[in-house]
Amino acid sequence: MTNGKLIIAAALVCLANTGFAQTEAPVTVKSEPGKVTVSDTVKTTSTVVGVEPETRTVWLKDPKGKVVQVVVGEEARNFDQIKVGDMVKAEYSQALTVSLQKGGAPLTANETQTLDRAPAGAKPAGSASREVTIMANVTAVNHQSGVVTLKGPQGNSVDVIVQDPEQLKRIKKGDQMKAVYTEAVAISVEPVAGK
Template sequence: MTNKKLIIVATLAALAQAGFAETDPSVAIKSAPGQVSVTGSVKTTSTVVGIEADTRTVWLKDAKGKVVQLVVGEEAHNFSQLKLGDHVTAEYTQALTVTLKKGSAPLSASESQNISRAPLGAKPGGTASREVTVMANVTAVNHQTGLVTLRGPQGNSLDLIVQDPDQLKLIKKGDQVQVVYNEAVAISVEPAAVK
């Protein structure tokens, strides 16, 4: 990933996670034999209460009165379109799917990303998404505690607690697990209401 993309993703993620959660996160869990998916999202709206053009700094205030200061990178188009009173809406979504795989595929890790920005001249906004896929080996299963130990392609280990006894019965040492992690954030700016 280039530094430009890192800056954009970091800015978008900061907006979504800056403590502006106006809505409680919605969480959905889906389970099928050998597979579990968890998805969560949170939406937030804040108001632009300060802009410092020279340093590209913006102050955002949420509905509870909390103010957060953000520096917007040069990669974000249309910074000059921001005005005091504009409403910034961010929706942040994360999903994790763990799938039990029988067999012996090579251990692997891959990542893909997508970024889109508002066209020049429009209000600032955009979306950023990322998907990480890892194939790992099950190196230990403790049926008493529900602890499953995974070893990834770089040799690192991770312990997971499997609370569903029916799912735990399907897992044994030597199996493989595919983990897919997705995250996305969408940012939009709406003009301030005319008084």
């Protein structure tokens, strides 16, 4: 597993399983003829209530008082900068854009990743992002059920349901669908106010 995938997976585990107070913006849907984008962001904030340098363990407390123990990997720089009272902020965003294309482009699947971490001596922080772009052929359209069958670059077929009747009217067998999925996570440690 690449570092970017590992960091994103770790962030998802932290955000989803710790039960920390989360502020969620509602899922945003933007639609225009032949294109739709769905996106959302989750943010969390917690306070460092304990640090054990020997084991690189940090205890974090959410605003509701729940405490969780996190072991910080060696790849995270500046562990020694983390102090009791520091605030840990995390933000996870994801978006999916699907657009209708008229046929002719090669079927593709591409992925790019970025990874960034704090410079030496600074408070620990980092971010990771990933973008996956897939071009698939429309092999069937059922206008009664709303099911569109797509064939991807590796030959696999997937049925998707198009709920918007106006969008469904535009889709024809032989068209192509381009899907772009992006996700990003940013984590930062901020010092206690006044320190």
